[in-house]
Amino acid sequence: MKSNTKQGTVTRIxxxxxxxxxxxxxxFPLLWMLMVSLKSGRDIIDPSIWIFKPTLDNFKExxxxxxxxxxxxxxxxxxxxxxxxxxxxxxxxxxxxxxxDFKRRENTAFWxxxxxxxxxxxxxxxxxxxxxxxxxLDTHIVxxxxxMLFNIPxxxxxxxxFFEEVPEEIEEAALIDGCSRFQVFTKIxxxxxxxxxxxxAIFCIIFSWNEFVFALFLTSTSSxxxxxxxxxxxxxxxxxxxxxxxxxxxxxxxxxxFAMLVQKYLIRGLTFGGVK
Amino acid sequence: MRLYFTRNPHLVYIMPAIIILxxxxxxxxxxxxxxxxxDYELGxxxxxxVWLENYNRLSTSPExxxxxxxxxxxxxxxxxxxxxxxxxxxxxxxxxIKLKFLVFACLIVPIAMTPSIAGQIWKLILNAxxxxxxxxxxxxxxxxxxxxxxxxxxxxxxLVDIWQFTPFVTLILYAxxxxxxxDPYEAATMDGANRFQLFRYIxxxxxxxxxxxxxxxxxxxxxxxxxxxFSLTEGGPGNATEFLSxxxxxxxxxxxxxxxxxSATAVILLVLIIAISFxxxxxxxxxxxxxx
Numbered sequence: 001m002k003s004n005t006k007q008g009t010v011t012r013i014x015x016x017x018x019x020x021x022x023x024x025x026x027x028f029p030l031l032w033m034l035m036v037s038l039k040s041g042r043d044i045i046d047p048s049i050w051i052f053k054p055t056l057d058n059f060k061e062x063x064x065x066x067x068x069x070x071x072x073x074x075x076x077x078x079x080x081x082x083x084x085x086x087x088x089x090x091x092x093x094x095x096x097x098x099x100x101d102f103k104r105r106e107n108t109a110f111w112x113x114x115x116x117x118x119x120x121x122x123x124x125x126x127x128x129x130x131x132x133x134x135x136x137l138d139t140h141i142v143x144x145x146x147x148m149l150f151n152i153p154x155x156x157x158x159x160x161x162f163f164e165e166v167p168e169e170i171e172e173a174a175l176i177d178g179c180s181r182f183q184v185f186t187k188i189x190x191x192x193x194x195x196x197x198x199x200x201a202i203f204c205i206i207f208s209w210n211e212f213v214f215a216l217f218l219t220s221t222s223s224x225x226x227x228x229x230x231x232x233x234x235x236x237x238x239x240x241x242x243x244x245x246x247x248x249x250x251x252x253x254x255x256x257x258f259a260m261l262v263q264k265y266l267i268r269g270l271t272f273g274g275v276k
Numbered sequence: 277m278r279l280y281f282t283r284n285p286h287l288v289y290i291m292p293a294i295i296i297l298x299x300x301x302x303x304x305x306x307x308x309x310x311x312x313x314x315d316y317e318l319g320x321x322x323x324x325x326v327w328l329e330n331y332n333r334l335s336t337s338p339e340x341x342x343x344x345x346x347x348x349x350x351x352x353x354x355x356x357x358x359x360x361x362x363x364x365x366x367x368x369x370x371x372x373i374k375l376k377f378l379v380f381a382c383l384i385v386p387i388a389m390t391p392s393i394a395g396q397i398w399k400l401i402l403n404a405x406x407x408x409x410x411x412x413x414x415x416x417x418x419x420x421x422x423x424x425x426x427x428x429x430x431x432x433x434x435l436v437d438i439w440q441f442t443p444f445v446t447l448i449l450y451a452x453x454x455x456x457x458x459d460p461y462e463a464a465t466m467d468g469a470n471r472f473q474l475f476r477y478i479x480x481x482x483x484x485x486x487x488x489x490x491x492x493x494x495x496x497x498x499x500x501x502x503x504x505x506f507s508l509t510e511g512g513p514g515n516a517t518e519f520l521s522x523x524x525x526x527x528x529x530x531x532x533x534x535x536x537x538x539s540a541t542a543v544i545l546l547v548l549i550i551a552i553s554f555x556x557x558x559x560x561x562x563x564x565x566x567x568x
Contacts, residue, residue, distance in 0.1 A: 096289030
């Protein structure tokens with residue numbers, strides 16, 4: 001018995017250690033990027049320096065000469081609009097799939113899921129040609145619409161699962177009380193599934209904020225988003241790494257903070273309606 | 277018309293989404309296939325139809341076959357490593373742990389981090405001369421590795437992908453493990469089942485839909501990967517990390533502007549991904565039909 005508890009302690013300690021190591025590996029690149037972004041001069045390319053006087057020069061440079069605030073604004077505009085529209089349209093469709101029985105329902109639902117899997121690099125070529133013909137290259141609207149192709153299927157898939165968890169009796173009672181179907185949807189179902197809406201929104205936001213291929217091809221100077229800033233630093237030397245790290249921090253921080261704030265919903269949403 | 281909608285009330289709800297998705301997929305798909313049978317070049321004023329010549333040229337291009345080969349290799353290795361590692365970590369987390377929310381906060385960092393930026397910071401970390409990785413390797417192990425050289429770049433890209441997406445698989449499987457019922461475990465333990473039997477005959481079947489979902493997401497994502505290698509290696513050195521998406525990019529936009537041949541490669545990538553997701557989604561669907 002005694003040796004048993006001893007072994008238990010050893011296992012527990014090694015598991016704890018393992019978890020700590022995994023956590024550190026997970027955040028190390030972020031911490032390293034933060035450190036580099038606060039360094040100056042030769043320190044930037046000297047990995048042995050861990051203690052230094054932090055400076056915000058790299059951030060100032062990036063904002064002054066690289067127009068980072070412009071990228072940031074574009075990212076916000078595109079992400080917010082595409083997420084709101086996708087959740088609205090996807091939510092409506094999810095309700096249709098969750099509450100009505102119709103022919104070929106499952107096949108249609110799985111067809112929609114498969115659209116989420118399309119390779120951006122294949123889709124972006126015709127999108128590029130079409131955007132050129134319609135004269136909408138380098139506008140916010142072209143990115144907003146492109147991202148809907150991925151966000152709407154995802155929103156339908158997620159929200160359907162959350163809607164189906166709500167007992168139908170609640171809605172039936174409201175229908176008898178004289179509410180229309182649409183009122184039932186907006187006034188009863190949506191408030192009841194707020195966690196699901198938040199979880200869906202998080203993934204739409206993370207996806208759209210981080211999307212690279214469409215942003216790279218369809219937009220350039222006036223509407224391009226933060227992930228394409230990597231183009232500014234492709235062939236990079238010496239102290240420019242400091243600026244690159246600063247831009248990287250500005251890019252990842254908003255979505256990271258947001259994800260932390262809604263952590264609970266994010267983890268709940270991760271079963272993607274797969275377990276019933 | 278009104279009557280039709282009264283008889284099919286679901287249409288009002290699903291039609292907006294279906295119409296948008298159809299418009300966004302059918303026209304581009306047709307245009308892509310049409311482009312793939314022309315010799316259209318980026319910015320050219322005229323072009324002619326060459327039928328299957330683009331495909332013929334691809335089939336004899338060693339660069340294309342190399343790209344296909346490393347894409348499949350990359351997808352298989354990353355997906356299986358992330359799945360095994362992710363499951364292992366999920367079981368570690370599936371117990372009472374102090375400060376668990378903090379561990380999750382750490383695991384969310386790679387999930388939410390912009391892949392193109394992650395590729396870039398890893399490029400600095402793995403830099404042979406002034407990267408922290410070689411600095412640590414030198415200090416601790418006494419030797420250095422040229423991480424992004426011709427022979428190591430593919431492995432390094434795989435490592436970065438594993439770093440970024442294992443937490444994603446971990447959290448999916450964790451959420452799955454948490455949702456499992458306890459009764460079957462109690463019953464089986466009473467019957468004297470060992471841990472392997474519990475895993476093989478209870479956890480695995482119950483977790484199957486979640487595992488399939490994780491495989492679907494990861495396999496497809498790594499087959500279409502572009503952003504990480506774009507900023508980490510730009511497909512190089514040489515063609516060492518030129519995955520299909522990067523091959524399409526170089527052919528059509530970066531180097532030559534052969535949009536026709538680039539589109540033909542895109543069609544092949546599209547067909548490959550549709551086939552694989554069709555297969556996996558059908559497995560998921562079987563399960564869903566069972567429960568109805």
